Every structure is written in structure tokens, then in C-alpha cells.
Amino acid sequence: MSITTMLTLMVSSMLIYSAPLIFTSIGGVFSERGGVVNVGLEGIMVMGAFSGVVFNLEFAQDLGALTPWFALLVGGLVGALFSLIHAVATIHFRADHVVSGTVLNLMAPALAVFLVKVLYNKGQTDNLTQTFGRFDFPLLANIPVIGDIFFKSTSLLGYLAIAFSFLAWFVLFKTRFGLRLRSVGEHPQAADTLGINVYKMRYLGVVISGFLGGIGGAIYAQSISVNFSVTTIVGPGFIALAAMIFGKWNPVGAMLSSLFFGLSQSLAVIGSQLPFLQGVPAVYLQIAPYLLTIVVLAAFFGKAVAPKADGINYIKSK
Secondary structure, eight states, X not given: OOHHHHHXXXXXXXXXXXXXXXXXXXXXXXHHHTTOOOTTHHHHHHHHHHHHHHHXXXXXXXXXXXXXHHHHHXXXXXXXXXXXXXXXXXXXXXXXXXXXXXXXXXXXXXXXXHHHHHXXXXXXXOOOSSOOOOBOOTTXXXXXXXXIIIISSBOHHHHHHHHHHHHHHHHHHHSHHHHHHHHHHXXXXXXXXXXXXXXXXXXXXXXXXXXXXXXXXXXXXXXXXXXXXXXXXXXXXXXXXXXXXXXXXXXXXXXXXXXXXXXXHHHHHHGGGSGGGTTSOHHHHHHHHXXXXXXXXXXXXXXXXXXXXXXXXXXXXX
16 A cells, blocks of 8 residues: 555545544533533534434435535534533533533433434434535645545545634634633633623533534534444544643644544544554554543643633622
């Protein structure tokens, strides 16, 4: 296998596995920049994956190749609605953020599998006929070597996710909305005295987080698993959470971290096709993403500085 072929396989696989992580980790950035810890990203991804697959199965014949794109929107909306549980619990009722997020992670798989059994009388859905396939960029795919590696038979969603990370950075750091969201995550009392509605901004941060997490789940289900079962989303939400921390609560940093974790996930699938990994037992490649997650959190969590009011409930009277 030539070096170009190996790089082509690695880059395309990395982008496929990174896309859901990028959207979900950036969603976590919005929530935590507003002061609400969201460890429920895994549960939100589950609901996004479930709703996206169900929509895809029901409307594939009517919408054709556009079905997966509409399913992304549906997954995002369901994720946003599901995240409202976390928002109400933490912002309105001042529940512990980690406990509330854990409840989402426990509730989502059970609820989704129950609904699958109700709808389809079995434990998993049928395989999708309309999915996100490989994409060739016009003109760019014809560039020698570079075109083969980066622009031919690749993931369009991966590049859209990378572009979105820069848009999210601009929104957070260069707009009035971003300034207000970051202010309520750093010093909500000061923001309140300036007339900023702390509760409203925190609700918006969590809902945006749910929307992007739902999109991440829908991407994962329609490009990687191509169906839904209880094992469809097992771990990506926590990996996205680690990517957010590793990226220091910055959308671009979260994107770069997601690319790193996406590459480690993809090697578990394509490792047997790469000459330098053929001798490595498959089980080691399969546990590598989760081992890297633990190592990154252990090594960098203490060094990464979260927003000052992240996880601290705000009481207006104080």
C-alpha cells in the first residue's frame, strides 16, 4: 500500500468519525461558556441519533437523497428539546449539574430503545437506505496527490464541521451574544447588574448545546452505524466532552481535539488495512479511543481553566 493510499484512507476515516464529535463538543462549549456543565452530551446524542434514524426511515422514499440532511435538523430539534430537561433542572431548580447530566445519560438509552420497540416491535431499527456517503469535491478532487488525500471520496460533513467551528468561534468571541454568554459564565452577578438576563442566556447556551449534540448524534447514526440500537451511541458523548476540555472551551480547540479523537476511533476500524498496524491486536485499537480519553482528562483537566462560574448555580438575590 502506497503512502498516498494510506493517507487517503486515514484522512477520510478521521473526518467521518470526527464530524459528530466536533458538533457535540462545540455544543458543550456553548453550554459551559454560559456556566452550565453539560455531562449529558451522551444522552443528547442518543436522542438525536434515535430521532434522526426514525425520521430517515419514515421519509426516505419521499425525500430521497435529501433525507439525511432533514434528519439532521430533526435530530437537532429533538436534542434541543431533550436538553431543556437539563436546563430547567439546573437553572430553574438549581440542581447539581453533574447529577442532572447523568440522569440524561441514563434516561436517553432506555427511552429510545423503548420507543424503538413500540414503533418497530424489535430491539433495533432496520438499516438506512439513505445515508451520508463519500463525497468528491469538484475541481479540488482532481489536484494531484493533495486531491486524492483530502478531497476525493471524503466526508463532506467533516469539512462542514471544521468550517462550523470557526463560525462558532466568531459567534462566541466576536459578537454581542457571545460576549453576553461568556459573561454569565464568568461572573453572572456582574452581568446581571449590567442588565443581562442571566437565566435567559444560560437557557440559550444549554439549548444550543442540545441542538448541536442532537446533530452530532444524527450524523453518527447516519454515517457510521446506519441504524439505531442500544449500542449505537456508547461513548462518543463522553469523548466529545473530553475534546471540549482538551480544547480549553474554545470551538476551534474542541474541533482540533475532536479530529485527534476521531483519528483514534477510525484506527480501530481501518487498522487492519494499514501495514504499520496489522500486527496490533484489534482489541487494543478498539480500546485506544477510551484510553486516550482517560489519559487526556488526567493529564490536562487540572491545567485547563474552565469558566469561573461553570457549574455554579446563580441565585439572583445574591
